[in-house]
Amino acid sequence: MVKNKKALFILIAVLALLPLFTQTKALLNAIILLLIFATLGEAWNLITGFAGQTSFGHAAFFGIGAYASAVIFYRYGVTPWLGMVLGGIIASIIAGIMSYPCFRLKGHYFAIATLAVAEIIKQIFVSWNYVEGATGISIPIIHRSSGFAQRLFYLQFNDKLPWVYICLMLFALVIFLCSYLENSKMGYYLKAIRESHEVAEAIGINPTNYKLYAMIISAFISALCGSIYAQYILYIDPFMMFSLDISMKIVLLTVLGGIGNIYGPIIGAAIFIPLSEFTRIKLGGSGTGIDLMIYGLVIVLITCFQPKGVIGIVEMLANKYKRQKTGGEGKIEATS
């Protein structure tokens, strides 16, 4: 566990130093998106990687978070920080309400249900006048002469660097939380539920409750990401925030990096986000989807040859190296 913490600190230190080497806007933008999606991946990993309940509807919580902070700033001028917390709470409540009946479904049916719920929430936002319906909300810009304190208070910066650190802070908090949870009672219980529902019940675990806790935490984190994303791009509409595209991105990058592993989402995001940003910049509008095509291919290859994702490949290589070093007598632990 101590080793684990050390690796986490190194990872965060590297990410924190990264922006100092570049001031290119495109690159900073990629880092920000990378961190937001890595955080979303961590959130999704909790419910799907650990607890084994596949959710294809995480865009719902992401969108709710984005809307909560945007609406209260747009309508009442309240700081997005408060909106962020509010969004998290609303998303958690909705996650709780939708999950309780959905957790009766198993496997694919649960995944389909989450997909449907996300779509329902999107339709509600499209026809809801209070949140400007399909037009979306342009977040009001604060005066350009505002000082840094004021900019921080209203979460609007004329520079990308603060965003990198805000996103990094959130990511660091979330990855430490996930690491803590993984090694706690809850982590063990979630994994047991993933492996076998019946065993979980036989050793005294209430599966519904634990899945619910995981879902609520996951939704809360997703909503925080949504708020930050909304403040960062300053414009939201239902089609963008609740899109299946976002749900899928979260799923795919985590699967690519390594599902059920806390480093999975960051590795997946580090491959996927730069790829999509690069194709977007190079090919512009005509290139939309090319990143997804390349990405699809990578996913097919990964799932065929190493279902544990990039992490799985790394583990495999590390084990091989260890075995060579010990003269072929390496332990057979942790390979499967």
Next chain:
Amino acid sequence: MKPLLKIKNITMKFGSLVANEDVSFTIHENEIVSLIGPNGAGKTTLFNCITGFYRPFSGRVVYDGRDITGMTSYEICSLGITRTFQIVKTLNEMTVEENVMTGAFLHTRSRKKAAEITEDILDLTGIIPKKNMLGANLTIADRKRVEIARALATNPRILMLDECMAGLNQTEIKDVMHLCLKLKKKGLSLLIVEHIMEAIMPISDNIVVLNAGKKITEGMPQDVVNNEEVIKAYLGDRYHAKSKKS
């Protein structure tokens, strides 16, 4: 000895099929009770009724003076009755240690305490050398041992073993027998479903025989094996004829 678990007139039906009919028996404190019977006699169904995986059609299960009929399986487990599965359900993507640790978390939140319990249980069941192996890579004998260890880690008062010796070789069966006696010495009660007579006869205090869902007899091992009805139902007509001749 104080009665710990009373099974009173349990009847379980699946549609028109009667899997258990009016079964009653009692498990006392610090006692090994075996449940035997031919395939399809309703042993596993009875297990499921006791542990809350099924809700019995009628009848009561009373544990330590408390009616636990219809409680959920996890509530029953936290009260002190833990079962294993006939078809072993090892948590494949977790190591042996993690498998056992999951059980150990039942009565504690602290990781340190759970690790201590796990260490003790691993020692007791003799799987310390394999604690870092993944569940998926274990042999059937080790899987069965992990199954027992994981159940033991929940610190039960009654441990229910569902055919935990089937498919094991002679040495491995002896190990499990010794383990059962060791557990009895520690004050646990055991309910064992088993087919292997040589293994359960010497360790059981009481044997309950089921056939076609009904209890046909109950008693000390030597009485049960000499019971005509049991010989006919369970050991087969050939054995029955042989025993008559002698």
